Amino acid sequence: xxxxxxxxxxxxxxxxxxxxxxxxxxxxxxxxxxxxxxxxxxxxxxxxxxxxxxxxxxxxxxxxxxxxxxxxxxxxxxxxxxxxxxxxxxxxxxxxxxxxxxxxxxxxxxxxxxxxxxxxxxxxxxxxxxxxxxxxxxxxxxxxxxxxxxxxxxxxxxxxxxxxxxxxxxxxxxxxxxxxxxxxxxxxxxxxxxxxxxxxxxxxxxxxxxxxxxxx
Amino acid sequence: xxxxxxxxxxxxxxxxxxxxxxxxxxxxxxxxxxxxxxxxxxxxxxxxxxxxxxxxxxxxxxxxxxxxxxxxxxxxxxxxxxxxxxxxxxxxxxxxxxxxxxxxxxxxxxxxxxxxxxxxxxxxxxxxxxxxxxxxxxxxxxxxxxxxxxxxxxxxxxxxxxxxxxxxxxxxxxxxxxxxxxxxxxxxxxxxxxxxxxxxxxxxxxxxxxxxxxxxxxxxxxxxxxxxxxxxxxxxxxxxxxxxxxxxxxxxxxxxxxxxxxxxxxxxxxxxxxxxxxxxxxxxxxxxxxxxxxxxx
Numbered sequence: 001x002x003x004x005x006x007x008x009x010x011x012x013x014x015x016x017x018x019x020x021x022x023x024x025x026x027x028x029x030x031x032x033x034x035x036x037x038x039x040x041x042x043x044x045x046x047x048x049x050x051x052x053x054x055x056x057x058x059x060x061x062x063x064x065x066x067x068x069x070x071x072x073x074x075x076x077x078x079x080x081x082x083x084x085x086x087x088x089x090x091x092x093x094x095x096x097x098x099x100x101x102x103x104x105x106x107x108x109x110x111x112x113x114x115x116x117x118x119x120x121x122x123x124x125x126x127x128x129x130x131x132x133x134x135x136x137x138x139x140x141x142x143x144x145x146x147x148x149x150x151x152x153x154x155x156x157x158x159x160x161x162x163x164x165x166x167x168x169x170x171x172x173x174x175x176x177x178x179x180x181x182x183x184x185x186x187x188x189x190x191x192x193x194x195x196x197x198x199x200x201x202x203x204x205x206x207x208x209x210x211x212x213x214x215x216x
Numbered sequence: 217x218x219x220x221x222x223x224x225x226x227x228x229x230x231x232x233x234x235x236x237x238x239x240x241x242x243x244x245x246x247x248x249x250x251x252x253x254x255x256x257x258x259x260x261x262x263x264x265x266x267x268x269x270x271x272x273x274x275x276x277x278x279x280x281x282x283x284x285x286x287x288x289x290x291x292x293x294x295x296x297x298x299x300x301x302x303x304x305x306x307x308x309x310x311x312x313x314x315x316x317x318x319x320x321x322x323x324x325x326x327x328x329x330x331x332x333x334x335x336x337x338x339x340x341x342x343x344x345x346x347x348x349x350x351x352x353x354x355x356x357x358x359x360x361x362x363x364x365x366x367x368x369x370x371x372x373x374x375x376x377x378x379x380x381x382x383x384x385x386x387x388x389x390x391x392x393x394x395x396x397x398x399x400x401x402x403x404x405x406x407x408x409x410x411x412x413x414x415x416x417x418x419x420x421x422x423x424x425x426x427x428x429x430x431x432x433x434x435x436x437x438x439x440x441x442x443x444x445x446x447x448x449x450x451x452x453x454x455x456x457x458x459x460x461x462x463x464x465x466x467x468x469x470x471x472x473x474x475x476x477x478x479x480x481x482x483x484x485x486x487x488x489x490x491x492x493x494x495x496x497x498x499x500x501x502x503x504x505x506x507x508x509x510x511x512x513x
Contacts, residue, residue, distance in 0.1 A: 013406075080427055170392070178394055178397045179346050
């Protein structure tokens with residue numbers, strides 16, 4: 001594992017670049033995904049149709065195509081930004097469709113009867129949402145949302161192929177091709193870098209899941 | 217990844233069309249290549265004796281590098297590296313059609329030599345000390361130099377030094393390439409300024425639509441794009457590196473290394489012809505003289 005220890009600096013900077021792609025995309029896709037989910041469950045037909053259109057478009061387009069359009073299509077339309085921006089944007093657009101569907105499934109899983117029952121025992125709207133609907137919705141949402149988020153973490157490696165120099169993946173390629181290190185140890189190092197992000201994230205999700213779990 | 221594959225295929229197809237279009241009749245001349253030695257004698261036990269005995273040789277080369285090793289529509293590779301391999305094979309008594317060319321991207325060049333999957337690698341393979349720890353190099357057979365290409369209307373970038381003075385300026389090159397390593401010391405911030413793609417064609421796209429300000433790699437590759445651009449791009453500054461291209465062989469095979477060096481030295485005419493029929497066809501490319509070989513080890 002000399003390849004990793006000798007180039008620890010590069011691994012650390014690659015790790016930080018990947019981490020910042022991931023964090024920006026996490027915030028972006030959660031916010032956007034919830035907004036789109038709100039559109040889909042809203043009682044306003046144009047918003048519902050917009051939400052459905054969004055999900056259909058981005059869920060059915062390969063990530064590399066979305067990234068390609070962001071990195072090479074937007075500049076043709078006069079949008080000149082860094083490739084880091086384009087990469088995060090592509091990842092956010094793509095992931096938001098999956099986040100939206102996970103959130104929507106949670107909201108739909110709470111039957112209308114629950115809310116009606118809450119009202120009938122005298123809880124007001126805020127209370128019924130706070131104590132009855134949301135806890136149940138959250139519990140259903142955490143596992144699928146966790147999978148979506150962890151998939152997004154790993155998808156961030158694809159962003160490295162679209163101009164973002166110096167993420168974990170391109171660091172691996174630099175070490176193997178330009179500096180002539182053996183492929184296997186270098187990419188084990190890359191995999192460890194991603195595990196450093198995904199494993200704690202998985203553990204955190206497990207904690208959250210237990211916190212919100214309520215016996216039905 | 218389907219679309220990226222398609223893009224690659226399309227790029228290769230277009231590039232080979234372009235090459236075929238300007239190559240034309242010259243291609244037929246080189247098909248003859250240098251005269252193939254008849255039943256050459258080698259000391260038993262050497263790599264040369266084994267290869268001459270077998271009558272075939274496996275050569276690793278690039279399949280996507282215009283001018284050096286590019287697969288054409290018929291599935292044959294053509295370029296300067298390919299012609300150099302033919303010169304060496306001819307001296308071993310192996311005809312061009314008996315050479316088995318294997319695609320060898322930058323990342324696997326050491327691996328295929330160490331694993332014995334190829335007998336030699338001729339693939340724009342820059343000689344450096346890190347690589348010398350794993351393979352031996354014959355040659356160099358060509359010395360490339362890195363340069364900078366910008367849009368013709370750009371006046372702020374005049375050479376690699378300009379990136380320190382203009383921290384907003386971005387430069388694009390290929391992931392894991394020697395040029396990407398060479399440009400790093402000239403940058404004020406790698407994070408902000410260095411853009412990396414899989415292929416040079418993507419860098420050139422980014423340069424023409426304005427997302428990057430410069431593209432850097434070996435001058436021969438850039439000259440090809442300048443010639444294609446119809447005046448949209450220009451080269452700036454001097455060549456700021458020396459990239460000696462070597463022929464990678466199994467580590468420690470001194471006899472084979474010396475054989476290759478002698479072969480190249482004896483076939484100067486074929487060498488010049490190989491250059492002029494391939495990479496030398498780009499406007500502005502100068503015919504190189506065979507560099508002094510490095511000592512074999």
